Amino acid sequence: MLVLRKPGKPAYDVTKAYRPIGLFDTIGKLLSTLIADDLSFLAETHNMLSSGQFGGRHGRNTTDVMHMVTSRVKDAWRAGKVATALFLDVQGTFPNTVKAQLIHNMRVHGVPHRYTNLIENMLTSRKTHLKFDDCILPPFSINNGMTQDCPLSMILYAFYNAPLVENTLHKHESSYSFVDDCLYLAIADTLPETHSAVKDMIERQGGGFTWSTFHNSPFELSKLALMNFPCSHHGVAPPDLILTYTNSNCSVTNQSIDTVPTYKYLGVVFDSQLRWSAHHHKVITNATWWSLQIARLSRISGGMPPRRLCQLYNTVAVPAFIYAADV
Numbered sequence: 001m002l003v004l005r006k007p008g009k010p011a012y013d014v015t016k017a018y019r020p021i022g023l024f025d026t027i028g029k030l031l032s033t034l035i036a037d038d039l040s041f042l043a044e045t046h047n048m049l050s051s052g053q054f055g056g057r058h059g060r061n062t063t064d065v066m067h068m069v070t071s072r073v074k075d076a077w078r079a080g081k082v083a084t085a086l087f088l089d090v091q092g093t094f095p096n097t098v099k100a101q102l103i104h105n106m107r108v109h110g111v112p113h114r115y116t117n118l119i120e121n122m123l124t125s126r127k128t129h130l131k132f133d134d135c136i137l138p139p140f141s142i143n144n145g146m147t148q149d150c151p152l153s154m155i156l157y158a159f160y161n162a163p164l165v166e167n168t169l170h171k172h173e174s175s176y177s178f179v180d181d182c183l184y185l186a187i188a189d190t191l192p193e194t195h196s197a198v199k200d201m202i203e204r205q206g207g208g209f210t211w212s213t214f215h216n217s218p219f220e221l222s223k224l225a226l227m228n229f230p231c232s233h234h235g236v237a238p239p240d241l242i243l244t245y246t247n248s249n250c251s252v253t254n255q256s257i258d259t260v261p262t263y264k265y266l267g268v269v270f271d272s273q274l275r276w277s278a279h280h281h282k283v284i285t286n287a288t289w290w291s292l293q294i295a296r297l298s299r300i301s302g303g304m305p306p307r308r309l310c311q312l313y314n315t316v317a318v319p320a321f322i323y324a325a326d327v
Contacts, residue, residue, distance in 0.1 A: 002131050020095065020130065021149050032122075033151040039115060040155050048109040049158055050165045055179040056154030062266040065176050066327045069185060070274060072174055073229045076187040083187045083229040084194035085270075086201075086241075087263055088208065089220040090161070090180040094153055095145040096216045097160055099123045102146075106159045119156065144216065154179070164211040167201055175201070181266055184208070191228055192238045198226070199241060209245055221245070221255045225263050228272055268324045276327075283321050290317035 002021045009017040040058055043049050052068075054060040069085070076083045099120065106116050126142040146153045157179060165177045167184075174185040186197035202208035212219055226241050241257040262271045262278045269279035294313050297304045304312070 016091075019148065029151060035115070035118065036151045036155050039111065039152075042111065042115075043109075043155070043158070046110060048111070049162055050175075052165045052168075052174065052176040053158055053162060055177060056156075056158040062178055063324050063327055065178050065183075065266060066268055066324060068176060069183065069270075070327060072185060072187070073274065076229070077231045080231060081187050081189055082191050082194060082231055083185060084191060084198055085227045085229070086184040086198040086257070087223075087225045087227070087265060088182040088184065088202075089223040090182065090212075090217050091220050092217070093157065093180040094148045096218075097146050097157065098144050098216045101215055102156060102160050105162060106156075109159055109162060111159070119152075122152075160215065161211070161217075163206075163215075164208060167207050167211070170197075173197060173201060178266060182208075183265065191230065194228070195226075195238050195241055199243065203244060213246075213248070221253075224255070224257050226257045226259045227261075227263050227270065228259060229274070230272065266324075268327060283325075286321040287317075290320055293317070 003018050004021055005012055006017055006019050011017065040056070044058065049057065054062070054065045073083045073085075102123075103116050103120050106119070107113070123146070127139045128142055129139045130137045146156055161177055161179075161182070164182060165175045168175055172187045174187075176183045176185070184198050184201045186194040186201070188194045188197060200207070204210075208219070211217070221243075224243075228237055230237070237259065240259050243255045243257060245253045245255060247253055262269050264270075269276070269282055271278055290313075294309060294317055297312070298306075298309055303309075
């Protein structure tokens with residue numbers, strides 16, 4: 001297992017600034033790919049997963065999540081209502097996966113036993129060793145977790161966090177997830193009502209905190225954010241949301257969730273009016289940076305030929321700054 005630094009972290013003396021990447025033999029990846037295709041086909045054919053679940057499913061990408069959220073908010077505005085979104089971030093997504101809970105979730109959602117038994121065998125009696133630069137640690141056993149670069153990891157985690165996404169009891173509640181980036185959305189006549197709704201979604205029995213406890217997947221409370229989507233500027237915004245969380249030692253933690261005017265979700269900067277002004281500035285900055293990088297390669301002496309520069313620009317630079325332009 002190769003340990004890589006996550007880009008853009010301010011300090012690398014903390015564990016969460018690194019990402020472990022498992023290295024498999026080619027034959028093992030081929031088998032995992034075939035099983036992942038079978039599970040994806042079964043999930044779509046028999047509607048095993050919620051419509052708000054986007055990670056690890058064919059034909060459902062990150063921009064689809066943003067289209068869904070944007071459409072839901074604008075539909076609320078047309079009806080004269082308001083919306084509030086609670087953005088969730090799950091710590092240690094793949095490493096914290098509990099095998100027994102994963103198998104249970106798959107069986108509850110109707111996955112045949114021949115697949116669950118195979119997955120259980122694949123996740124049993126595993127060993128690995130970590131490699132940091134030139135340092136290789138001795139092998140150790142892995143009791144929980146899925147390998148992050150395994151072709152199976154995405155579809156398996158879709159079943160693992162399915163109860164988190166299925167946590168909707170009323171028609172004014174919605175939940176969406178792309179792997180560890182989850183969102184609770186509530187619609188009501190006033191913002192205090194939407195705040196109460198998202199608070200209930202995460203605190204009630206079987207809600208977000210319950211899923212977090214039973215699935216060994218704590219939320220990064222410092223990264224939780226609340227965004228209001230008012231239909232006009234005349235409404236009075238309620239104070240920041242206070243969430244009550246019961247710890248494993250039965251102590252209670254009260255966490256204040258700040259109301260933010262903008263939030264970066266799946267690479268796109270949302271704002272409370274859905275005008276995308278903040279994201280436009282981000283795109284301009286990215287386009288400028290990529291153009292400068294291409295310019296460095298176009299020097300007369302020792303530079304790339306124009307045909308290769310054009311190919312590089314169209315295949316690497318352009319997709320980098322037009323991502324989610326359709327949203």
